[in-house]
Amino acid sequence: MPRIDERSVGCDLDGVIGDIVRQLVRFSRLEHKIYLTRTLVVSENVETCAPIEREQLHRLFQNPEFFRSLPVLPYSRRALAKLATSGCAIHIVTDRFWYEGIQKDTRAWLEQHKIPFESLIFSRKSEKNLVAQKLNMGWFIEDQLSNALLLASSCRVLLIDRPYNQGVLPAKVTRVKSLPAAVEMISKAIHTPESNGRVAC
Ligand SMILES: [Mg+2]
Numbered sequence: 001m002p003r004i005d006e007r008s009v010g011c012d013l014d015g016v017i018g019d020i021v022r023q024l025v026r027f028s029r030l031e032h033k034i035y036l037t038r039t040l041v042v043s044e045n046v047e048t049c050a051p052i053e054r055e056q057l058h059r060l061f062q063n064p065e066f067f068r069s070l071p072v073l074p075y076s077r078r079a080l081a082k083l084a085t086s087g088c089a090i091h092i093v094t095d096r097f098w099y100e101g102i103q104k105d106t107r108a109w110l111e112q113h114k115i116p117f118e119s120l121i122f123s124r125k126s127e128k129n130l131v132a133q134k135l136n137m138g139w140f141i142e143d144q145l146s147n148a149l150l151l152a153s154s155c156r157v158l159l160i161d162r163p164y165n166q167g168v169l170p171a172k173v174t175r176v177k178s179l180p181a182a183v184e185m186i187s188k189a190i191h192t193p194e195s196n197g198r199v200a201c
Contacts, residue, residue, distance in 0.1 A: 004155065006138035006190050007087055010131070011080070013094040013106070015143035016160055016179060017115060018070040027060045028052055042163045044144045049164075061098040068105055072113045079180040080116050086187050089118040091135055095125050129154040141182045148173045158182040 014020040021041050028034040032052065040050040047054040060066055080090055092110065096102050107120055123131045128147060132140055132154040141158045142148045145165040148157045152172040159165060159175050160182065169175060176182045 003136065004138045005136040006186075007089060008091065008135050008137045008139075009083060009088045009186060010091050010093050010128075010135070010137045010140035010151075010155070011117075012140075012142045012144070012147070013092055013096070014070075015162065016141055017073060017076045017080070017092070018109075019073045020070065021162075021164075023066060023070050024057075024060065027063070027066055028056075031060060031063070032056050039163070042166075044146060044164050046164075058098075064099060064101065064105060067096070067098075067102060068109065070109065072115075073179065076179045077113060077115055079178075079183040081114075083183045083186060084116040086190065088186065088190070090116060091119045091121060091131075091137070092117045093121045093123050093128055093131050093140075095128070096122060097124070126150070139186055141179065158185060 011017065021038055024041070024046065025036045025038060028036045034052050034056070036050050036052065043049040046052060046057055084090055094106065096106060103122060110117060110120065121131055125147060128140075129151050132151055137155045139156050139158060140151045141160065142151060143160045143162055143165060145159065145167050148159045148165070149170065151157045152170050155172075157173040159169065159173055160179060161175050161177050174185070176185060
């Protein structure tokens with residue numbers, strides 16, 4: 001069995017680095033005249049908690065402008081820069097398959113916002129944990145509870161606290177208040193002498 005590399009860190013994009021909820025509120029109003037608020041989004045399946053249909057959501061995601069103009073969450077660039085400086089390899093793993101060319105747009109967005117990363121991987125939800133295993137990830141930073149539960153079989157997961165990811169967590173998933181808090185936790189772990197840069201998951 002391959003060793004876990006504590007300096008190999010997976011990081012989700014939407015809801016972790018990019019402010020997907022703010023963009024949903026904005027584009028629902030612009031394209032569908034549906035007036036959502038952040039407080040309505042209390043489930044990762046937005047159509048179950050807000051007055052918008054699944055098909056309407058899909059149409060928003062199929063609009064390239066949605067991802068091209070996605071706002072960056074405050075302090076995320078600075079936090080990831082700190083993680084990279086501390087010697088971690090950041091692998092951004094995203095389940096974006098909404099339109100042809102989204103891979104190119106995503107890379108351009110990361111570069112435009114100076115987000116540091118070692119690799120950018122497009123992976124379906126069900127395969128994120130295989131990506132984590134392949135890259136010997138010690139950690140994964142996520143915002144969706146369902147993804148966190150799947151990833152917990154492969155590595156430690158830090159779940160950014162959001163109104164839409166509440167619930168009981170297994171031992172290998174830790175709720176943290178923000179991306180900077182997640183980075184702080186990883187930095188502390190890799191700098192403790194007993195870990196020697198590597199831990200078993
Ligand atoms: Mg996400």
